[in-house]
Amino acid sequence: xxxxxxxxxxxxxxxxxxxxLSEEIINNLxxxxxxxxxxxMFLKDYGVQDLYNILKYRPDLCLKDKNDLEKDLTVFDKExxxxxxxxxxxxxxxxxx
Amino acid sequence: MLKGKNLLEExxxxxxxxxxxxxxxxxxxxxxxxxxxxxxxxxxxxxxIKNLSDGMLxxxxxxxxxxxxxxxxxxxxxxxxxxxxxxxxxxxxxxFSNEQKAKLIELxxxxxxxxxxNEYLANNIKERSDKQIENYRHILVxxxxxxxxxxxxxxxxxxxxxEETAVTAEANLDVIFSYMNxxxxxxxxxxxxxxxxxxxxxxxxxxxxxxxENIVNETKLVEAERTQRIKELIVTLGxxxxxxxxxxxxxxxxxxxxxxxxxxxxxxxSKNLIQDLKPGNVHGLVYLLINTxxxxxxxxxxxxxxxxxxxxxxxxxKKIMNTATYLLTEEGLLNFxxxxxxxxxxxxxxxIKNNISLLTTNPKKLKNLASKLEKIGADIDDxxxxxxxxxxxxxEKNLKILKMYGFDLESFFADESFSYSVLCSANLDAxxxxxxxxxxxxxxxxNSSKEASALKSLIVKRVYYAYKNNLSVWSTYSNxxxxxxxxxxxxxxxxxxxxxxxxxxxxxTHTENxxxxxxxxxxxxxxxxxxxxxxxxxxPVMELIDExxxxxxxxxxxxxxxxxxxxxxxxxxxISRPKVFKxxxxxxxxxxxxxxxxxYAITYNTLLEPHEYDFIKEAVERIGVDRENELFKxx
Numbered sequence: 001x002x003x004x005x006x007x008x009x010x011x012x013x014x015x016x017x018x019x020x021l022s023e024e025i026i027n028n029l030x031x032x033x034x035x036x037x038x039x040x041m042f043l044k045d046y047g048v049q050d051l052y053n054i055l056k057y058r059p060d061l062c063l064k065d066k067n068d069l070e071k072d073l074t075v076f077d078k079e080x081x082x083x084x085x086x087x088x089x090x091x092x093x094x095x096x097x
Numbered sequence: 098m099l100k101g102k103n104l105l106e107e108x109x110x111x112x113x114x115x116x117x118x119x120x121x122x123x124x125x126x127x128x129x130x131x132x133x134x135x136x137x138x139x140x141x142x143x144x145x146i147k148n149l150s151d152g153m154l155x156x157x158x159x160x161x162x163x164x165x166x167x168x169x170x171x172x173x174x175x176x177x178x179x180x181x182x183x184x185x186x187x188x189x190x191x192x193f194s195n196e197q198k199a200k201l202i203e204l205x206x207x208x209x210x211x212x213x214x215n216e217y218l219a220n221n222i223k224e225r226s227d228k229q230i231e232n233y234r235h236i237l238v239x240x241x242x243x244x245x246x247x248x249x250x251x252x253x254x255x256x257x258x259x260e261e262t263a264v265t266a267e268a269n270l271d272v273i274f275s276y277m278n279x280x281x282x283x284x285x286x287x288x289x290x291x292x293x294x295x296x297x298x299x300x301x302x303x304x305x306x307x308x309x310e311n312i313v314n315e316t317k318l319v320e321a322e323r324t325q326r327i328k329e330l331i332v333t334l335g336x337x338x339x340x341x342x343x344x345x346x347x348x349x350x351x352x353x354x355x356x357x358x359x360x361x362x363x364x365x366x367s368k369n370l371i372q373d374l375k376p377g378n379v380h381g382l383v384y385l386l387i388n389t390x391x392x393x394x395x396x397x398x399x400x401x402x403x404x405x406x407x408x409x410x411x412x413x414x415k416k417i418m419n420t421a422t423y424l425l426t427e428e429g430l431l432n433f434x435x436x437x438x439x440x441x442x443x444x445x446x447x448x449i450k451n452n453i454s455l456l457t458t459n460p461k462k463l464k465n466l467a468s469k470l471e472k473i474g475a476d477i478d479d480x481x482x483x484x485x486x487x488x489x490x491x492x493e494k495n496l497k498i499l500k501m502y503g504f505d506l507e508s509f510f511a512d513e514s515f516s517y518s519v520l521c522s523a524n525l526d527a528x529x530x531x532x533x534x535x536x537x538x539x540x541x542x543x544n545s546s547k548e549a550s551a552l553k554s555l556i557v558k559r560v561y562y563a564y565k566n567n568l569s570v571w572s573t574y575s576n577x578x579x580x581x582x583x584x585x586x587x588x589x590x591x592x593x594x595x596x597x598x599x600x601x602x603x604x605x606t607h608t609e610n611x612x613x614x615x616x617x618x619x620x621x622x623x624x625x626x627x628x629x630x631x632x633x634x635x636x637p638v639m640e641l642i643d644e645x646x647x648x649x650x651x652x653x654x655x656x657x658x659x660x661x662x663x664x665x666x667x668x669x670x671x672i673s674r675p676k677v678f679k680x681x682x683x684x685x686x687x688x689x690x691x692x693x694x695x696x697y698a699i700t701y702n703t704l705l706e707p708h709e710y711d712f713i714k715e716a717v718e719r720i721g722v723d724r725e726n727e728l729f730k731x732x
Contacts, residue, residue, distance in 0.1 A: 008152045024458050024489075031423055032381065034419065035378075038375075060486055064420075087569065094518050094556050
């Protein structure tokens with residue numbers, strides 16, 4: 001998963017992810033690196049500050065289609081969603097995202 | 098000699114690392130894009146500084162040589178940023194000092210220098226050609242296999258050293274050539290000793306070494322032919338082999354059976370599956386080439402079409418190709434076929450949209466979880482439809498937490514709502530603790546068949562309230578990254594200007610301990626009734642606190658049982674009982690004193706008025722065992 005350094009995830013954090021995430025998720029994150037980078041770059045542009053947390057708590061988002069995710073995020077006010085992304089990430093799912 | 102060997106290995110490894118990762122170049126480009134974007138919006142530095150993220154600041158300050166200066170600079174910039182953040186919401190803005198303004202100008206200059214440096218580095222990385230890298234590897238293999246160095250190797254090493262360490266090349270070459278000479282001399286001596294060779298024979302061996310080199314050259318010819326075949330194959334798939342990352346090239350070169358690779362490429366072309374990969378997804382393509390076969394692809398296509406009506410070029414198939422590529426390998430397809438969830442009548446398209454990883458998750462794992470959930474009355478189809486993330490989240494911990502906090506799991510799953518998502522919380526216990534301590538326990542459990550939706554609605558409301566009032570949502574929230582090297586005081590200084598720190602902050606009534614908080618946040622401890630009894634028998638002080646401060650409702654009615662299970666009452670303040678036992682246990686595992694651990698456990702993550710804190714502190718101080726008289730004092 002060293003390719004995650006492209007989005008400023010440090011080696012130390014990558015090692016932490018390898019411990020935290022399940023084998024299947026890690027495998028998918030490795031294989032689908034093109035999609036993962038696309039989604040993470042989109043989230044960064046959107047205003048998400050900590051991409052490591054996305055990988056740690058919501059790796060499923062990284063495997064979603066970017067356009068689907070973009071569409072999902074139009075349902076709520078952007079400022080509210082950014083607040084959740086940056087302060088209470090695991091509650092995002094309670095907003096059906 | 099060892100010094101020369103180590104030096105040469107270090108120079109080559111460093112160069113290869115930079116080249117192989119490829120990410121260095123991309124990272125530098127990423128850093129620069131980010132920094133340029135920041136500078137472009139840095140029109141009013143005193144206010145716009147708030148847009149500077151910690152990651153960006155790190156990428157800037159890492160270019161400051163002295164660690165002390167670096168840290169000092171970071172602290173000042175973060176402090177100024179803290180003021181800017183506060184100013185953003187205030188009408189009467191706090192003025193910046195001249196010194197602070199100078200620091201922002203210094204920051205701007207530093208960013209420009211960093212951008213220049215990154216650009217230089219990025220260009221420098223590009224300058225290593227494939228041929229050079231091949232030479233680097235050749236020398237490294239020679240060193241590792243303890244081979245004799247021939248004349249060409251000396252030329253190569255000289256080029257490497259001059260290229261990679263231009264400033265110290267002469268001194269480095271001295272040390273490295275000495276190593277190579279001594280190494281060759283030792284190799285010849287060893288050969289002569291082991292076979293009693295005379296000089297003439299040794300020369301013969303030297304010749305044979307050169308002859309072997311010729312054989313190696315012939316092998317290289319075969320390798321070149323293989324590489325050519327791979328290049329041609331990659332071209333047919335729409336990519337230029339020479340432009341691939343080195344890691345992909347190595348993966349392709351390592352494939353023994355090029356015919357199989359060719360057949361896989363042919364089926365991808367003939368079925369036009371390449372168009373289902375996103376443009377640029379060359380990693381996915383190479384993964385498919387290496388890890389699948391035409392038979393597996395055919396089998397997967399047939400299964401997807403006949404059972405789920407998913408055909409190539411459909412939206413769902415494209416998603417599978419790009420983010421569940423593993424399904425198109427033998428093992429991935431077996432997992433999918435054996436997946437207990439998809440034997441059921443579920444809408445697979447929803448799963449593909451919302452949690453595609455489920456398609457290839459280990460079926461045994463899913464079967465175990467599904468069977469546990471079914472035992473407590475969960476409707477698997479319903480969960481898959483409404484919240485498939487449950488199957489990839491660590492929900493077993495949350496099920497234990499719900500049980501400990503008095504939820505009836507059967508009712509929880511009978512609640513026909515979209516509330517399963519609360520099971521995916523990373524810190525469900527902390528959320529429940531907060532609701533208990535603000536007196537919402539009754540509200541959650543008011544209607545046992547609606548506990549799930551009541552809990553979810555409270556969580557959503559709390560998030561919204563925190564957003565509207567700019568508050569922390571769950572103040573010791575586990576996914577907020579803690580900074581263990583900082584004291585609470587430093588964190589405060591970062592967040593608030595000095596004049597605010599000097600005045601008392603009413604809500605902070607006790608000392609936060611970062612070490613304790615980190616241990617609590619990282620802990621996976623889930624408290625249970627059994628665990629509570631064990632803690633009480635080990636630490637009598639906990640027996641006393643539990644007896645003295647549990648809700649005084651002595652009834653077998655569900656509400657009474659719930660309150661005695663989940664609440665401690667200190668004067669007017671309700672404290673979460675499971676929280677106290679959990680935090681106490683974690684701190685005792687850190688070998689803290691009982692009283693300190695107990696006070697911290699009770700007040701942890703609780704907003705208290707000073708008099709409430711004093712009440713609890715006094716209660717903890719009074720509680721204990723008079724060892725001489727063996728008299729227990731509870732309150």
